[in-house]
Amino acid sequence: MNRNDREKEFLNELVPDEENSIVKYPYKKKLPLVLLLDTSSSMQGQSIDELNDGLVNLIEDIKNDEKTNKMVEICVVSFGGTVYVHKENYFVLAEDFKPKKMIANGNTPMGLAIDKGLELISQRKKFLRENGINLSCPWMIALTDGYPTDMRKGGEKWIRRKKALENAENGNHCLCWVFGTTNADYESLKDLYPKGRVLSMINDNFNNVFEFVSVSISTRQIQNASDYNLKMELD
């Protein structure tokens, strides 16, 4: 047996089968990104179109970026009338993302969407960490044009979710952002979300949000919001 044959034999004997990998590109760390998208009836018209287009652009940006295309796992959850986890886009890489046009309908169950988003992140983290896949701190991003209609500000559910978001941030469980259009209720959102995580879209352009997200993840540095026509809503 010559040297090349021997190396080939060792390569077959001493390397596991790639097909057995639990996720694609297991050598790349994974960053779970949960998108909570407001598809309530008030989003009808231009807003829902821009949201759909913006999401496609985000996926393209992630797919075309070498630093993120094997790392970011996208999970789409929409909330309009009900909270819906898009099974076809359950923690998928950008290359496997299946675009599905969202339709605006119903009220804004944002509280339930937050519960679901945090639960999904916990599940994904557990799955990855128990299967030996390196992790980056997950992101959970909510986009809305209004305010939650499934809980009352200051009520029991509100306080519970506010605490859950605070614990997620302080415990380094995930970064919890909310982005709103100019019509959003910022007083409520600022009360609910951790400080510095509420941003408004100056031109109501969802693309700006998605660009901010993709560049921040790619560079591993939170970008300056104003460079993306976003404004940080602070007290």
Added chain:
Amino acid sequence: MIFEYNEENKTRNKDKSININHYNLKNNIKVLTGKAKSATGTKINKPFQDALEWKIIRQGKAEILIAALADGAGSAKKSHEGASLAVQNFINYVDRKIKTKMKQKYLPFFINKPNKLSYLFWDRNLIKNAFENCYKKISIEASASSNDISEYNTTLVGLLAIREHEGESVLFCGSIGDSVSIVMRREDSFTKKVFIKGNKIDHNTNIEGMKTNLIKVEQFLEITKGEYSNETVFLTFKDWEKYYAEGIIQNLLGVILASDGLNNIYFKQMQKLVNNSNKYTWIVEPNEEILLKLFHFFLKQEINNKIFSDVLKKDKIMNFNNDDKSLLLAIF
């Protein structure tokens, strides 16, 4: 999991034994090493971030192996220097101390009484002192070159293994960070283990049966790192002692040291929930089947350092983990 190595088709079957007597384990300590720079590191001409060195001291028919492996942090500018300093200083320190001990009268007595673990605590702090020495040397180098010590961030796993003239062995090992130590021992054999973490000592003795021909491959020291991939802990931390883990084990067949560039290939670093809590701890699950094949190829003298390193450089391996890779396999 236990495997049988079938000479005919070179495959292994679960739940059968490997016949250790096929191999010549009677002569001396045998060491195989492999190193490979990541594909990205090669492409951008980045220095190799790992350091791996070993040496053997002979005392009559007994042998002492000193080995160390360090993995420099990818984000730190001089981490390759940190890794190199850690490894060199570990080996030099332990070597020096052992040679001093060898000149003392009672050492032959210790060497000839390998079965009593208490005798092996002849210098319980030797490995930890070696780590402290490494930390100091790196600090001095950082100060001398006006750099912050974090620029030298590196993990370290270091060992001292003794093979008695009758073949009995004992391993002392210390570690900080996510470099891996794995031991190979006879299943159900008489083994004694002691783990030290901070001030806590955990004794673990297995006296269930006589020696058999079964080989078990298992994680030795726990690895220490945070939840996320950028949260590794390093020897170069001011509070490094907090993360230091140490263990002693008797009666083993072999030991493996490896950098985390071999994660997902020869082992999996996983987080598991600690019993009755919501806290996670890192564990290492060795790929027993493949590591036993490596054990076999090496003992049959079919693979050497050059061939093994060349295998580690292949795309198929890099597709699993595109990080610098180092591995040492020592068989006693």
